[in-house]
Amino acid sequence: KPFEEIKTAAKNIENGNNKEQKDLLYNQPIVQIISPGKVNDLSFNQLVWEGVSKFSELTNTKNSTSLVANKASNIELFSQYDRALHSGYKIWILTGFFHETPFSEWLKFGNNQSKLEQKKIKIISVDWDVQKYIKQGLGLSALFRTQESSFVIGYSISKFLADKYPGDNDKDKRIINTSAGFDNSGATNFNYGFLEGIRTWNKEQEDN
Numbered sequence: 001k002p003f004e005e006i007k008t009a010a011k012n013i014e015n016g017n018n019k020e021q022k023d024l025l026y027n028q029p030i031v032q033i034i035s036p037g038k039v040n041d042l043s044f045n046q047l048v049w050e051g052v053s054k055f056s057e058l059t060n061t062k063n064s065t066s067l068v069a070n071k072a073s074n075i076e077l078f079s080q081y082d083r084a085l086h087s088g089y090k091i092w093i094l095t096g097f098f099h100e101t102p103f104s105e106w107l108k109f110g111n112n113q114s115k116l117e118q119k120k121i122k123i124i125s126v127d128w129d130v131q132k133y134i135k136q137g138l139g140l141s142a143l144f145r146t147q148e149s150s151f152v153i154g155y156s157i158s159k160f161l162a163d164k165y166p167g168d169n170d171k172d173k174r175i176i177n178t179s180a181g182f183d184n185s186g187a188t189n190f191n192y193g194f195l196e197g198i199r200t201w202n203k204e205q206e207d208n
Contacts, residue, residue, distance in 0.1 A: 010059040029063040030056060031089035033080050035098045036072050044126060045095050052093065063088075072098035074105060081106050090121055097128040097186060104133045127186065146186055147193030154197025162205070 013021045030052050032045075039049045049066055056064040067083065069076040077099065084092055094103060107113045116123070116134065123130050123139045130139040157176060165173040178194050180187035 007058045014060070028059075028061055028090045029065075029088060030061065030091040030093065031064070031084045031087070032066040032093040032095060033069065033077070033084060033099070034066060035069040035077055035080075035094075035096050035102075037096065038068060039066050048093055048095050048126060072096075072102070074102045077102040078106050078109075081112075085112070085115060085119075085121075090119070091124065092121060093124045093126065094128075094130065095126040097184065099125065100128040100130075103130070107133055144186075146189040147196070150190045150193035151197040151200075154194040155201050156197070158198050158201035162201070 016022075032039075032049055032052055034045050037045050040046050052064055052066075055061065067080045069080050081103065107116075113134070117138065121138065123134060124142065125131075125139065126142045127144060129141045129143065131141050133139075154176075161174045161176070165171075176198055178191050180191055
């Protein structure tokens with residue numbers, strides 16, 4: 001249904017006489033900048049790109065593309081941001097929290113921030129909060145509720161191990177551990193939700 005609504009709205013604009021709306025429809029090329037990784041990663045990079053491709057198809061948006069930084073380094077990402085800025089992309093989708101520090105640093109160079117505002121470029125960040133760094137109305141942050149997802153994982157693993165190794169002699173097989181790959185809020189939230197899932201399962205068994 002959402003796709004049909006987008007398609008109908010785009011068709012109405014295309015057949016209408018509102019030049020401003022037509023400019024918005026035809027002149028909003030999208031770029032997805034990935035850091036690091038690849039488009040076809042079977043994860044959120046691929047999901048985002050498939051969404052961009054479908055949206056571009058439904059709205060007749062031309063020249064949408066993806067740019068990949070093979071390393072999460074300032075040099076590589078600065079180059080991709082510069083390329084997107086000078087290539088006329090009106091909507092940037094920056095996937096992955098590796099963007100946060102490089103993007104915030106890139107804004108400080110020259111007049112990059114004012115150029116974004118003058119060109120009215122919209123930034124969509126996936127898995128980090130871009131709205132802290134740019135003018136209100138030019139950013140949208142897609143943040144995962146990590147702790148809720150990991151709570152389900154912790155709870156489910158606890159139940160699985162309890163069912164698989166129910167005996168008193170199998171206690172050592174019901175030990176669960178976790179670790180954080182990075183020192184950031186995403187990793188902390190994951191561990192918090194995961195451990196809360198385990199704690200909740202154990203408490204329910206004690207209560208019963």
